[in-house]
Amino acid sequence: MPRIVHMISTPSGFGGGEAVMVALLRGGAERGWEQAVLNPFARSGEEELAKRCAEFGYEAFPAPGPRPVALPPTMRWAQRRLDELAPDVTQVYLVHALVLAAALPRSSGGLRILSHQHGNHFEASGRRFGETLDRHAGKRFDHVVACSEAVRDFLLETYRYPPQRVTCIRNGWSGTPLQLRKDPRPTIVCTANFRTQKGHPVLIEAFATVAQRIPEARLVLLGDGPELPAVRGLVGELGLTERVELPGPQADVWPWLAKAHVFALASHYEPLGIAVLEAMGAGLPVVATGVDGLAELVWPGVTGELVPPGDPAAMARALIAVLEDPGAATRMGTAGRAAAEENRMEICVERYFELYERLLGERGAA
DSSP states (O other), rough: OOOEEEEOEEEEEEHHHHHHHHHHHHHHHTTTOEHHHHEEOOOOOHHHHHHHHGGGGGEEOOOSSSSSGHHHHHHHHHHHHHHHHSEEEEEEHHHHHHHHHHHHHOOOOOEEEEEEOOTHHHHTTTTTHHHHHHHHHHTTTTTTESSSHHHHHHHHHTTOGGGGEEOOOOBBOOOOOOOOOOOOOOEEEEEOOGGGGGGGHHHHHHHHHHHHTTOOOOEEEEETTTTTTHHHHHHHHHHHHHTTEEEEOOOHHHHHTTSSEEEEEEOOOOSSOOHHHHHHTOOOEEEEEEOOTHHHHOBBBTTTTEEEETTTTHHHHHHHHHHHHHHHHHHHHHHHHHHTTTTTTHHHHHHHHHHHHHHHHHHOOO
């Protein structure tokens, strides 16, 4: 059976890249593949990743973060383990692992495949050096998998990667939604870590307008992150403390989604948006910004509404329209649930293994 090594550099928490990797590990186990996981920049607080990967041969190298002083010993460790394991496929996720893997010599004939989860992150955040490093490191891989059509377009149009070396496999969602038991109060829910990218201030300002029109409405913001103190401050400044709930990160989002009337996301950029797929799977209409991968998921007037990024007034209008038309909201939620079923994680995993087998077959025939 083929052997695959997964190399990841999880920055914090458990996001889309980690979820895809764990799903692929399970898929590989079902197919009888030999597997291992290398985390060359292991940090404290990653117990969740280690726990989920333990049965698949998880190994971590406790380097003090991806700093220059840590790179030589980390590279030696990663190269030694790859030489010993001699994988047919090395699957790499997230930026620091991407750069590390690209810098390692190709001492074996195995395929190196990049799972590109971040899209135009560096461009959107104005980090030009990061963008240059990301672009050139990605060229060292045999194949790049984009997590959405928006990311694939970015890789082709901005990074100028050859089309035959880039495949779109949309990230999937997993879990079992609960039956909707909507709160008596009109409830807007958002699941997103508190980072600048996610646009929480835009959503909160929009909600201030919603609350004037619909006094009983409330906003629930699930998650954690560096921008949480600023968000708390804005909520207080706008006099919304009694109307906005901040329950923190939730391992099980389904009870929260089941009580809501609409899901909202105000991201300034978003490679895909697994939280949106989960909300659709739960049967909720979605109001989101029409950026990148979100525009692939939300069909205006069918599964929800799209608004321009950074526009609280537009988001407020869309949220009010959905909350004040329960019939339309129900139709959108039903359509969203059907659309989400086409993006289950099992489909994502199947497409990855189809790609592996095709690329290995082509290499064997060459």
